[in-house]
Amino acid sequence: MKRILSTPRPDWSAKIESQGLMFSTTIMEDGSQIDYWHEGAYYEFTMPEVEMLEGVTEELHTMCIEAAKYMATGALGDLGIGREALALAARSLQNSEPHVYGRFDFAYDGINPPKMLEYNADTPTGLIEASIAQWHWLQDVKPESDQWNGIHEALIRSWAKYKANTGLTTLHVAHTEVETSGEDWLTAAYLRDTADQGGWDTVGINMSDIGWDADRKVFVGLDDEPIEAMFKLYPWEMMMKEPFGKCVSDHPDALRWIEPAWKMFLSNKALLAALWHLYPDHPNLLPAYIDGPHDMKEWVAKPLHGREGDNIVIHAEGIDIVQPGDYGAEGWCYQAWYPLPDFDGNRPVLGAWVVDGESVGVGIRESDGPITDYYCRFVPNTIDAPAPELSTL
Numbered sequence: 001m002k003r004i005l006s007t008p009r010p011d012w013s014a015k016i017e018s019q020g021l022m023f024s025t026t027i028m029e030d031g032s033q034i035d036y037w038h039e040g041a042y043y044e045f046t047m048p049e050v051e052m053l054e055g056v057t058e059e060l061h062t063m064c065i066e067a068a069k070y071m072a073t074g075a076l077g078d079l080g081i082g083r084e085a086l087a088l089a090a091r092s093l094q095n096s097e098p099h100v101y102g103r104f105d106f107a108y109d110g111i112n113p114p115k116m117l118e119y120n121a122d123t124p125t126g127l128i129e130a131s132i133a134q135w136h137w138l139q140d141v142k143p144e145s146d147q148w149n150g151i152h153e154a155l156i157r158s159w160a161k162y163k164a165n166t167g168l169t170t171l172h173v174a175h176t177e178v179e180t181s182g183e184d185w186l187t188a189a190y191l192r193d194t195a196d197q198g199g200w201d202t203v204g205i206n207m208s209d210i211g212w213d214a215d216r217k218v219f220v221g222l223d224d225e226p227i228e229a230m231f232k233l234y235p236w237e238m239m240m241k242e243p244f245g246k247c248v249s250d251h252p253d254a255l256r257w258i259e260p261a262w263k264m265f266l267s268n269k270a271l272l273a274a275l276w277h278l279y280p281d282h283p284n285l286l287p288a289y290i291d292g293p294h295d296m297k298e299w300v301a302k303p304l305h306g307r308e309g310d311n312i313v314i315h316a317e318g319i320d321i322v323q324p325g326d327y328g329a330e331g332w333c334y335q336a337w338y339p340l341p342d343f344d345g346n347r348p349v350l351g352a353w354v355v356d357g358e359s360v361g362v363g364i365r366e367s368d369g370p371i372t373d374y375y376c377r378f379v380p381n382t383i384d385a386p387a388p389e390l391s392t393l
Contacts, residue, residue, distance in 0.1 A: 001110030002044045003343040003379075009140055012039055020190060021133045022182055037129065038377040039137055043348065043364050045383050049110065050148050056114055056284050057104055057352045057359035063282075064119055067274035068093055068265035076290055079268050080304045080330025085240040088249045089264040097260035098165065099356075100158050100231075101127075103363075105372075106350040109341030113283045116275075117338075117349065118302070121266035122259050123235050125187045126351055126378070127151065130363030132190070134380035146383040148362045152194065154355035159198025161356065166256060168228045171200040172221060175233040176207045188233045195231070207234050212247040219247070219255050229256040236264045237305050237330075269302045269333035288335040298337035303327035309373035323371060340370060347372075348379070 009015065016037050045053075071079065072090035079086060102121030108114035131151035138147045163169070173195065175188040192202045203221060210227070211220045218226040232239075236259075239245050247254075252261070265271060272288035279285060293299040298316035303325075306312065310325025316337040340347035348366040352359060365376040 001046075001049060001108065003041055003346060003348075004044055005041050006039060006141065008039045009137075012037070012137075015136065015140075016129075016133045019132050019136055020128045020186055022186060034375060034377070036377055037133065038366075038379050039141070041346070041379055042142075043379060043381045045148060045381060047383055050383055053106075053108070053114060053148075053350070053352060053362070054359040056106075057354060058357070060104060060116055060119075060284060061102075061354050061357055061359075063275060063279055064121070064266055064271060067271055067278055068262060070274050070278060071265045071268070071270060072262075076270050076274060077331070079264070079270050081237045081240060081264055081268070084249050085237065085245070085261075085264060088240070088252060089236075089261045091252060092260045093262035093265065097256075097262060098162055099259050099263060100162065101155065101259075101356075102263075102266065102354045104350075104352040104354065106352055107338055107340050108348075108350050114350070115286055115338050116272075116284055117286075117335075118269060119266050119271060120307075121354070122263040123233050123267070124351075124353075125183050125233075126363050126365070127187055127353075128190050129378045130351065130353060130361060131155075134363070134378075137380045138382065142382050148381055148383055149360075151353050151355065151361040154358065154360040155191070155194040156197045158356040159195045159200060162258070163199050166229065168256065169201055170203065170228050171195050171258075172203045172205050172210075172227045172230045174205045174207050174210060174230060184233050188231070191231060191233075207232060207239075210244070212244075217251060217254060227255050229258065231258040235267070235305070236261060237268070240264075269304045269306065269335075270331070272302075272333050272335050286336040286338050288333055290331065290333050293334040296334065296336050300335050300337050302333050302335060304331045304333060309371040312371055314370060319370060321371065323373070340367075340372075346379075349376075 072093055103124035104119050105117040106114040107117055135149055173188050173192040175184045195202050205221055209222050213220050221227055270290050273290045275285055276288045301313040303311045306327040309323055311327040312323045314321040346366045348364050349372045351363040353361045362381060364379050364381055365372055366379055367376040
């Protein structure tokens with residue numbers, strides 16, 4: 001893997017906005033702006049690297065399912081979600097409720113084995129830039145090259161498979177209006193578009209507009225129509241702590257939730273400790289525990305429900321960082337410190353996308369410091385191999 005400098009397209013901002021990436025800049029606390037989309041460089045993989053990373057991703061996904069079964073026993077406590085939510089997630093897992101997508105985060109330098117940092121398999125974002133924007137960048141800048149990116153087609157296939165297997169026809173797609181950057185709304189809109197292409201009739205809705213009809217015992221939309229299937233870009237652990245969550249846990253079969261309740265296991269940082277317990281010394285895992293750092297001299301403390309680097313604590317030689325945020329009361333996971341690779345001061349994290357259990361592409365975010373947070377930047381990728389004939393999005 002190499003980081004190669006590149007000349008940005010003169011009209012890159014207008015192009016990515018036309019492709020749906022409206023949150024292309026980040027506003028700093030002092031009012032200044034930084035570009036989230038960064039095409040002044042790209043990362044180039046070899047085909048053997050991509051094949052290796054695909055294999056690692058799919059193996060880890062399978063291992064995570066086994067780790068979820070271990071977590072469902074309560075061996076690691078209630079995971080900060082409470083006993084009722086834990087029981088709902090365990091029931092969902094036992095019933096093998098189908099799922100669509102997720103994103104692993106890896107540290108990888110092109111030399112050493114990739115190390116799993118976490119798995120967001122409930123509400124991962126970053127899809128538009130990984131699936132759409134970097135694909136169009138490739139066509140404009142490196143049309144002779146390939147890209148590790150089959151995300152769009154995989155999502156359509158997955159939605160079509162889900163529809164065929166359930167016999168349902170209408171999918172409600174929900175996000176929370178509380179999130180103000182627009183990323184959640186745009187991500188939900190993109191997934192709705194792929195579901196449309198997969199044959200669904202889709203209906204957009206805000207999370208706050210989902211109702212419960214106690215007489216009919218069904219969830220309903222704005223027109224009082226029953227909801228058959230619901231994709232929600234809203235964390236399960238948050239939903240289950242709200243009054244609405246009681247309706248969900250009391251009526252687990254009232255509708256099909258996407259992602260299903262068992263994804264509470266895979267997006268909880270306790271997953272890291274479960275994996276290390278089941279697969280100690282696995283080359284793609286880092287030591288992790290939920291009851292303290294044990295004998296680790298350098299470690300990262302991660303809140304079980306944390307996102308975007310909030311509340312992360314790093315204790316390592318020459319580094320003592322405590323990130324602000326609102327997480328931590330739910331508990332912590334202590335993971336061995338593993339510094340991100342350094343490409344001339346740029347520290348990438350590989351977001352390996354999984355759709356229907358298969359590895360389908362990557363989105364790369366890089367930062368200047370050791371934590372990938374709100375101020376990171378997205379950088380496109382290529383494969384050092386001739387491009388096959390590509391379909392049109």
